[in-house]
Amino acid sequence: MIPKDPTQVRQITLARARIPNMRRLDVAREHxxxxxxxxxxxxxxxxxxxxxxxxxxxxxGRGGAGFPTGLKWSFVPKDSGxxxxxxxxxxxxxxxxxxxRDIMRFDPHLLLEGxxxxxxxLGVHDAYIYIRGEFVxxxxxxxxxxxEAYQAGWLGENIRxxxxxxxxxxxxxxxxxxxxxxxALIESVEGKPGxxxxxxxxxxxxxxxxxxxVVNNVETLATIPVIIERGGAWxxxxxxPNNTGCKIFSVSGCVKRPGNYELPLGVSLRxxxxxxxxxxxxxxxxxxxxxxxxxxxxxxxxxYEIPLTFDDLAKAGSMLGSGAVIVLDExxxxxxxxxxxxxxxxxESCGQCTPCREGTGWLARILGRIVEGxxxxxxxxxxxxxxxxxxxRTICALADGAAxxxxxxxxLFPELVHQRIVGKAA
Amino acid sequence: MSAPRFxxxxxxxIERLARRYPGRRSLLLPVLHMAQEDFGHxxxxxxxxxxxxxxxxxxxxxxxxTFYTMFRERPCGKRLIEFCTNASCMVNGAxxxxxxxxxxxGIRPGETTEDGLFTVKEVECLGACAGAPVVQVDHGSYKEHxxxxxxxxxIEETRREAEEEQGR
Numbered sequence: 001m002i003p004k005d006p007t008q009v010r011q012i013t014l015a016r017a018r019i020p021n022m023r024r025l026d027v028a029r030e031h032x033x034x035x036x037x038x039x040x041x042x043x044x045x046x047x048x049x050x051x052x053x054x055x056x057x058x059x060x061g062r063g064g065a066g067f068p069t070g071l072k073w074s075f076v077p078k079d080s081g082x083x084x085x086x087x088x089x090x091x092x093x094x095x096x097x098x099x100x101r102d103i104m105r106f107d108p109h110l111l112l113e114g115x116x117x118x119x120x121x122l123g124v125h126d127a128y129i130y131i132r133g134e135f136v137x138x139x140x141x142x143x144x145x146x147x148e149a150y151q152a153g154w155l156g157e158n159i160r161x162x163x164x165x166x167x168x169x170x171x172x173x174x175x176x177x178x179x180x181x182x183x184a185l186i187e188s189v190e191g192k193p194g195x196x197x198x199x200x201x202x203x204x205x206x207x208x209x210x211x212x213x214v215v216n217n218v219e220t221l222a223t224i225p226v227i228i229e230r231g232g233a234w235x236x237x238x239x240x241p242n243n244t245g246c247k248i249f250s251v252s253g254c255v256k257r258p259g260n261y262e263l264p265l266g267v268s269l270r271x272x273x274x275x276x277x278x279x280x281x282x283x284x285x286x287x288x289x290x291x292x293x294x295x296x297x298x299x300x301x302x303x304y305e306i307p308l309t310f311d312d313l314a315k316a317g318s319m320l321g322s323g324a325v326i327v328l329d330e331x332x333x334x335x336x337x338x339x340x341x342x343x344x345x346x347x348e349s350c351g352q353c354t355p356c357r358e359g360t361g362w363l364a365r366i367l368g369r370i371v372e373g374x375x376x377x378x379x380x381x382x383x384x385x386x387x388x389x390x391x392x393r394t395i396c397a398l399a400d401g402a403a404x405x406x407x408x409x410x411x412l413f414p415e416l417v418h419q420r421i422v423g424k425a426a
Numbered sequence: 427m428s429a430p431r432f433x434x435x436x437x438x439x440i441e442r443l444a445r446r447y448p449g450r451r452s453l454l455l456p457v458l459h460m461a462q463e464d465f466g467h468x469x470x471x472x473x474x475x476x477x478x479x480x481x482x483x484x485x486x487x488x489x490x491x492t493f494y495t496m497f498r499e500r501p502c503g504k505r506l507i508e509f510c511t512n513a514s515c516m517v518n519g520a521x522x523x524x525x526x527x528x529x530x531x532g533i534r535p536g537e538t539t540e541d542g543l544f545t546v547k548e549v550e551c552l553g554a555c556a557g558a559p560v561v562q563v564d565h566g567s568y569k570e571h572x573x574x575x576x577x578x579x580x581i582e583e584t585r586r587e588a589e590e591e592q593g594r
Binding site for chain 2: 083092093094095096097098101126132133134135136137167169171172173174175176177188189190191192193194208209211250251252253254258259260290294324326328331332336337340341344347348350
């Protein structure tokens with residue numbers, strides 16, 4: 001049960017996750033699932049009211065970009081004469097991120113209720129959950145929950161006699177990181193390779209089959225029920241101004257207790273790592289922390305006290321992103337980590353923009369030869385040059401994500417790269 | 427060999443699903459998943475069938491099959507073992523475990539053993555980093571905190587299964 005007093009709230013989307021069998025509708029109902037949607041339907045709550053509450057809540061997208069959810073919703077034209085679609089982004093693929101998986105496998109009805117309320121607010125009758133193909137078990141759990149919801153009359157035609165129709169379809173991806181980018185996701189559901197679209201037009205105006213489409217992350221949608229239950233003002237009191245609510249931090253790497261920790265935004269990096277994740281395994285402090293997933297610029301010791309908010313991380317030159325926190329201690333070979341991430345982006349580049357298609361390959365190859373001891377003195381400069389010329393010069397942000405770890409390595413730890421080059425064949 | 431065909435039940439499932447999308451092209455990923463499940467891989471003959479069932483040009487099918495890493499055009503071993511080696515798994519021994527497995531089987535990542543029993547692959551982040559190192563077998567449930575003992579057991583069980591199947 002989430003406390004009424006917002007200052008006491010520690011968890012929202014994982015609040016029911018530890019209750020056994022929560023994925024079953026009967027158990028979920030005992031713990032309040034579908035009650036908010038039930039009230040919305042019974043009272044015929046005007047869609048604008050819901051959008052206004054979400055705006056007032058200050059909720060920002062939990063997928064990575066941190067865009068205000070209510071504002072995104074308000075971009076949907078009211079008079080397009082076309083159907084509006086909702087895509088729930090469950091293509092959790094940003095290295096280090098594993099939060100949506102826990103919402104889906106432990107409390108699927110929370111997500112479904114969030115989708116239902118959002119659909120009501122947006123006038124959506126067909127919603128899709130785009131889940132990464134590897135999440136086979138999670139897709140099955142979701143489908144079972146959806147089937148139960150249909151049987152109980154929470155989904156389908158004329159739900160509870162309200163006249164409102166809603167279908168939710170699970171759509172599995174097939175192993176392409178880029179499909180987490182919202183326009184690539186739409187392309188993928190249209191049955192195409194996931195190549196991001198040029199924007200504008202933004203999906204809210206022209207998305208799925210050129211119809212208005214809202215794409216929201218799992219954690220974002222799972223936050224909607226409590227916002228509508230308690231009100232936007234209530235949610236806005238949790239966390240920090242402009243960075244409201246709770247956030248799941250997925251902590252992994254070199255910590256003693258890796259896992260998902262949902263906490264109010266503004267918790268310090270130190271508290272997250274030491275009090276929740278058990279601290280680093282070797283030494284006393286992390287050598288590097290990659291906040292926000294692998295695409296986020298690295299943080300070092302000087303940022304250990306930073307409050308984890310969208311704005312504080314942006315100010316520090318990094319980003320909160322998906323809330324993934326990869327912790328690297330003294331035992332880690334940072335050059336090798338940068339190489340591994342470069343290899344990831346080279347594999348995942350969709351190939352349509354030259355700076356990204358070619359640049360990611362160059363970064364991976366150069367770092368690869370440095371790791372193998374075949375680097376040259378020019379490599380350090382070429383790396384920085386190539387990375388700097390990729391970021392911001394492509395349709396989507398994958399190139400920026402690819403550049404971030406490389407630039408972090410060469411700018412924060414040039415001596416490590418240098419040693420690898422000079423030390424070769426010595 | 428005759429051309430592959432979906433079962434009646436599958437075709438009905440596909441037509442039910444078709445009602446959920448504004449256009450039939452959206453069926454491509456779901457139908458390819460079904461095809462791979464039914465036929466083991468999606469070679470050109472299966473791709474032709476998928477193109478016909480979905481009602482799109484073969485080229486559109488090919489484009490999707492080659493873009494998404496989970497679809498395979500050739501058969502893989504009886505056990506497909508996929509090791510995540512991305513950052514969080516890497517710092518938790520993923521490469522050491524991958525090397526151990528490959529040495530034990532006498533293959534390199536991406537290869538299949540001569541007896542056709544095992545394919546070992548290195549894959550990107552599987553999204554379960556608290557359980558590093560993470561391994562996925564046959565596109566099924568994840569094995570979290572995978573270790574050598576688990577690899578040994580998997581290999582042994584697979585070999586025993588194959589022997590039993592042969593003996594039958």
